[in-house]
Amino acid sequence: MRKIAVYGKGGIGKSTTTANLSAALSRMGYKVMQIGCDPKSDSTSGLNGGKEIPTVLDAIREMPDRISLEDIVFEGAGGVLCVEAGGPTPGIGCAGRGIITAFEKLEELNAYEVYRPDIVLYDVLGDVVCGGFAMPVRGGYARDVFIVTSGEKMALFAARNIATALSNFKNRGYARLAGLILNSRNVRNEADLVKALADEIGTSVVKVLSRSPMVQQAEDMNGTVVDLFPESSMGEEYMDLARKVLEGSSDV
């Protein structure tokens, strides 16, 4: 089983990229589970016809003692198993702790043993702001981390922070940085800027994704590029990303 986390600055394209990656991996014949670790709970909507599925924290809120896996794991497009951790009531509670609680529930219900996915993808909110959002990279969870970034300053800044957090945790047996995914915003010198960051933090750029109107178009049609436009060049790019991610990660 591979367990892979996708991090990156808010709005950089983590969820879109992860959903397309899931769709591509599933097209290649793998059983994929995508876990959205973001109170917005929109990670997997592209795999569920634009709808947001009930979250783990919703289930815990409504029926704390009677939750079963069917209440929190939903099969989306291409058979991808979709989970959303969810979040607290906006304005109160603790989102980071919420992620931990959701993960503990999945563990308690033996989700990984029951579904036996080949690949688990964690789509994690923005930067590593607190302990909860580092949960997906703790021992026993993701082994490999890919950071989505563009050449924009703030995206590079966030990517560097995430890489620093991972290297701070290296004595703890946490996940390791497996590479950067450049999701192009077409800023000047973008490839060079991102390559320079990769060198600085001792990793590589595993894939450059173009900025494409097709992504928006698929989103408007409530699906992923890979499912809706598999023959398109953007579809091809995501298929290639899937291959690169497989090459750059390893089984747990």
Place this chain on the structure above:
Amino acid sequence: MYKLTVQLPPFSPDYSGVCSALFELGGLLLIHDASGCTGNYTGYDEPRWYGSDSKVFCTALREIDAVLGNDDKLTEKILEAMEALSPRFVGLMGSPVPTVIGADLQGIATEIESRSGIPAFGFSTTGLQLYDWGISEALLALSRRFVRPDRAKTKGTINLLGATPLDFGTKNFLPHMKGELEARGLEVSACFAMGSSLDDIAESASASVNVVLSAGGYGLARYLFSRFGTPFVVGQPLDGILADDLCLMIDRAERTGESQIPGPASSENGEVLLIGEHVTMHSLARRIVMESGKTVHIGCPFRRIGEISGPGTFDLPSEQSIAESLSRGYGSVFGDPLYRGLMKDGGNYVEIPHVAVSSKLYWNDPSPILGDGLSHLLKGVVLS
């Protein structure tokens, strides 16, 4: 609200279970808390504390450390303490605050181990679970790490699993049971974990049978069976009759290599109610049935072992459920003295103190359910 405790004190929590199980083994034990939890353990859950040189500490977690995530400070303090104390291992436990902020104690332990080379365990105790869970986790972690696999089994040698003062106090309980078994020619390789050293535990794979003395030792028995194929038996040799009985099971387990788990001792109808630690109450129930033929119910406020449960064995997950069970008109009830206060109308009540419930109130008293005392007790109470 049904879990609200109004009359009973809170039972010993998970971190007390971990500390209690590891107390005698030369480890540095740290409860990550502001000090209330450590004080709770050393003051109310650990009869061995005063006069001992055991290394149990509080990490003195402060609000600002929780807010800022000052794990480094903790790690450095621990490494410094290790320099001074040279522990054989480190056990780091959580409490409510680390739980709420999601401190990764396993991760911190891994870091300490990788920096110091000394085995370190992180326990995800929360202070919200019960002591037996902690005992079980601690014994499992210890065994996974320290028990040497390459030891030939020696006939007639046993390990005792799940021994802590929280279930057995520090007076006559454990020595008596050990004595009953040794008098029947058995040799105790290691007792997990009272009266044995870490080295005894390391050598314990040489035992041919494991004896589960409490529910907290049950997970370890299953682990040692899957790891080394060592069969186990479940029961307490409270007196000669139960010791003979247990030795037959040990002998059969040794000959067949199969674990001998006694059937349920309770039945649908119950004239007598026993409330307490499951293995203790199961053994006591067997003895009552042998002595008197009376039917018995067993109520478990703590971990219940499914394999020895049957009709008439049930969970008592709250004070309310204990009070309800006490109002069902049993001829006699056995349990910790504090449960008695929940009984509405009087009735025969035999007080069997349980440290995990009544703490230091009775922990200097000898247990009344051992040896000849047990059969006198049964004659006096159950048969009257």
